[in-house]
Amino acid sequence: MTELREAVICSPLRTPVGRYGGALAALPAQRLASHIVTALVQRTSLPGDAVDDVIVGQCYPTMEAAPIGRVAALDAGLPVTATGYQLDRRCGSGLQAVVNAAMQVQTGVSDLVIAGGVESMSNAPYYTEEGRRGLPPGSLVLHDALTRGRERAGGELHLTPEGNLGSAELLRLEYGIGRERQDAYALQSHRRAVAAQESGAFDAELVPVEVPGRKGSVVVDRDEHPRADTSLEALGRLRPALSRSDPEATVTAGNASGQNDAAAACIVSTPERAAELGLTPLLRLVTWAVAGVEPQRFGIGPVPAANKALARAGLGFDDLDVIELNEAFAVQVLACLTEWGIADDDPRLNPRGSGISIGHPLGATGVRMLATLAHELPALDGRFALETMCIGGGQGLAAVFERV
Structure with missing residues (x-):
């Protein structure tokens, strides 16, 4: 068997993360995806014919852009020889796209792949399966893709009728993690993200997005989700989402991740091919x-x-030197830290915030995290980083990266 080649990550970029119904809501997912691919090619002066494949993670697709990796490649003006596909590993979709790209490069199937992720949760579809063979009597039921996906990610045998919230409250009971500790962690996340914004730490990874509007276009160049004005008092006033069914519930909108819109992408190649194209590798994939x-x-x-x-x-x-653990819920992060024996305020943990503060645009999150850690490592003069996240339906995904 041929020895595996080394896979390196070049130029990870991302759009700002928009709030649900916020600044990026006017743009469908395919527009966000093609925008980030276009920016990546332009910033790196990458010849279009050097791209073998485009892999894009997305959790809530519509048939407006069914194989969104291929659609993003074509809409970005890449030649028809650049193939593409969409994948879904829920919250791990973006990171899985990077891992799949690395495996294609390592095995020699591809020499250069663009790996990315996108989500427009503001435009997640409502859908029906009832109308194909004629309208049913009475009424036509539309399902909310966001809610339905959370309930059914475990299939028929592992339904989660309370969605991810119920799973978070289960960990609260199992690990005895109270509301105060969760809110304190959420506040820490916002403070770190706001500090990163104010210092310009995100600037190198951000690609502004022009959004059309009735009063003219607006350029979005800043994450919407971090809150500089939050406090323990403000977080403490929020009502737990499941308080009606569980008087001791603790998970609120303030200590959970947001529903968000964003896209992110990077180049995955070999060191040799990167050098030929004038690309600068930032990371290498150690394992996953x-x-x-x-x-x-x-x-x-x-x-x-x-x-x-x-x-x-x-x-x-x-x-x-860096531990990027996506913050689906504060209680979920704290349960993992308890298992690992890591302090809640460890400076290596999400140094610039994560899902609670920056937001969690599901398909894009894994590459958004990668873009952030790629710049955190040199800023901290670090060598190794772990990126990991929980996944609806009962999975976890992790990858170890080394600074190049």
Whole structure:
């Protein structure tokens, strides 16, 4: 068997993260995806014919752009020889796109792949399966894709009727994590993200987006989700989402991730091909792992996934300089930290915020995190980073990266 080649990451970029119904809501997912691919090609002066494949993670597609990787490639003006596809591993879709690209490069199937992720949760569809063979008597039921996806990611045998919220509250009970600790962690996330915004730490990874409007176009160049005005008092006043069914519920809109819109992408290639094209690698993929857990405990998925990835890399948590753990819920993050014996305020953990503060545009999140950690590592003079996230339906995904 041919020896595996090295896979490196070049020029990870992202759009700002928009709030649900916010500044980016006017743009469908395919527009966001083609915009980030166009920007990536332009910023790197990448010849279009050098792109072998475009892989884009997305969780809530419509048939307006069915194979969104291919659509993004064509809409970005790449030649028809640049193939593309869409994948869905829920919250891990963006990172999985990067991993798949790396495997194609490592095995010699491709020499250069654009890997990305996109989500427009503001435009997630309502749909029906009832109208194809004629309208049913009475009424036609439309399902909300966002709600339905959370309830059914575990299939018929592992339904989660309370969605991800119920899973988060289950971890709260299992690990005894109170509301005060969750809110304190959420506040920390916002403070770190706001500090990064104000210092310009995100500037190198951000691509502005021009959004058309009735009064003219507006350029969005800043994440909408971080809140500089939040406080423990403000967070404490928010009502838990499941308080009616569970008087002791603790998960609120303030200590959970947002529903968001964004796109992100990077180039995955070999060091040799990158050098030929004048690209500067920032990271190399050391290894990765995926793990399954009970769908009702999906938030703990990063623990077995990260443990497997680190074992394969021959590393421990003490060897890491950055730990990017997506913040689906504060309680979920805190449960993982409890298992790992890591302090809530560890400076290596999400140094510039994460899902609670920056937002969680599902398909884009994994590449958004990658873009952030690629710039965190040199700023901290670090070498190794872990990126990991929980996944609805009961999975965890983790990847170990080394600074080049």
